[in-house]
Amino acid sequence: MTKLTFAFAALFAGTVAGLAPAFADDCKSRGRLDPMYCDENGDLTADLPKDQKKWKNPSTLIFTYTPVEDPAVYKQAFADFQEYLAKATGKKVVYYTVHSNAAEVEAMRSGKLHIAGFSTGPTGYAVNLAGYVPIAVKGDKDGFQGYHLALIVKKDSPFQKPADLKGKKVAHTSASSNSGNLAPRVLLPKEGLVPDQDYKVIYSGKHDQSVLGVNSGDYDAAPVASDVFKRMCERKTVNCDDFRVIYKSETFPTSSFGLAHDLHPDLAAKLKKAFADYRFTPEMVKTFGGADRFFPITYKKDWAMIRDIAEANGETYSRDQFEKETAKEAAAAKKAKEAAGQKKQ
DSSP: OOHHHHHHHHHHTTOGGGOOOOOOTTOSOOTTSOTTOOOTTSSSSOOOOSSGGGOBOOSEEEEEEOOSSOHHHHHHHTHHHHHHHHHHHTSEEEEOOOSSHHHHHHHHHTTOOSEEEEOTTTHHHHHHHHOEEEEEEEEETTEEOEEOEEEEEETTSSOOSGGGGTTSOEEEOOTTOIIIIIHHHHHGGGGTOOBTTTBOEEEOSSHHHHHHHHHHTSOSEEEEEHHHHHHHHHTTSSOGGGEEEEEEOOOEEOOEEEEETTBOHHHHHHHHHHHHHOBOOHHHHHHTTTOOEEEEOOHHHHTHHHHHHHHHTTOOOOHHHHHHHHHHHHHHHHHHHHHHHHHHO
C-alpha cells in the first residue's frame, strides 16, 4: 500500500490528526454526499453545519489551485488575488502547494484547505467527499471559459484519426480527470477507439506530463485539456507546431473555484463577494487565455454534463471509487518513475 493510499484509508477511517468519524446530525437528505455532510436544500453540495460551533472562522485562510501543471506557476499567478482576498477578509491568506488531485481533496476534507480551485473532473470528488462548494470558474463578461478534450499526436506521426491509434501507446492523465480520462472513455469509442480494449491505458499523472511524453516519443498520443496544452505552447514549454490535434470534443467548463462548506456565513459572504468583484491582472489574463474574472456558476446546473460523463463511466464520486483510483494512480506513477529511471541509465 502506498503512503498516499494509506493516508486516504486513515483519513476516511477518521484517524488522521485525531479526526473522529463524523456524521451530519439530523440530516433529512444527503444525496450522494459522504455521511459527514448533508444536502437538505437539494443543490448537490454540502450544507452549512446546523451546529454553529462547527462554523470555521480561522485567522489564516489556506488557498490552492489544481495541480494540472507545475504548481509553482500558479502560486505566482494567484499572488495578486491572494492579496485581494486578504484585504477583503482582513485575514492572512497562504498558498498551499499540492501535487495531486488526491492530495487536494484530502486537504479540504481534513479541514486544512478553505479556498480552492479544482480541475473539472475531480470537482465531483471534492464536492461529495470533502464538503467543497464550487461558486465560480474563470471567464469574462460574456460567460465562463471553456476547454476541449484534445487528442494530440506528433506532427510527423502517421496517425490521422483516433481509430489509427489501436495497439499504440496512449497516455491518460489521471483516473479522476475529465478530459484526461473520463471523457475519452465515453467519446473515443464513438470515433472507433475504445480505451482499455484497443489500447492499454497508461496514466501519466498530469496533463503537462502527457504532453511532454508525446513530445519525447514515450507516448504515441494523449487526450489532454486544450487550455493546458495551449498554455504550454504559449510558455514555449513545447512547440505547438510539433503537434497535431486529431480529435476535439465539445466545450467543457474549466476548473472550478469554491469554498469549504463549513466556513462562517459572514466569512463565506466576504469571499464570494471578493470572487465576484475581483478582476484579473494583465499577467493573469495572459496566463489564463484571456479570462479576466471569476464567472459565477452552480455545481448542480453547470457541472451536469461532467456528472453525466462520469456516470457513463460508472463513476458516482464515491469514497470506494476514489480510494481505488488513488491506488491506481499511485501505482502508475511509481511505474512511470521507475521507467524514467531506467531510461536515464
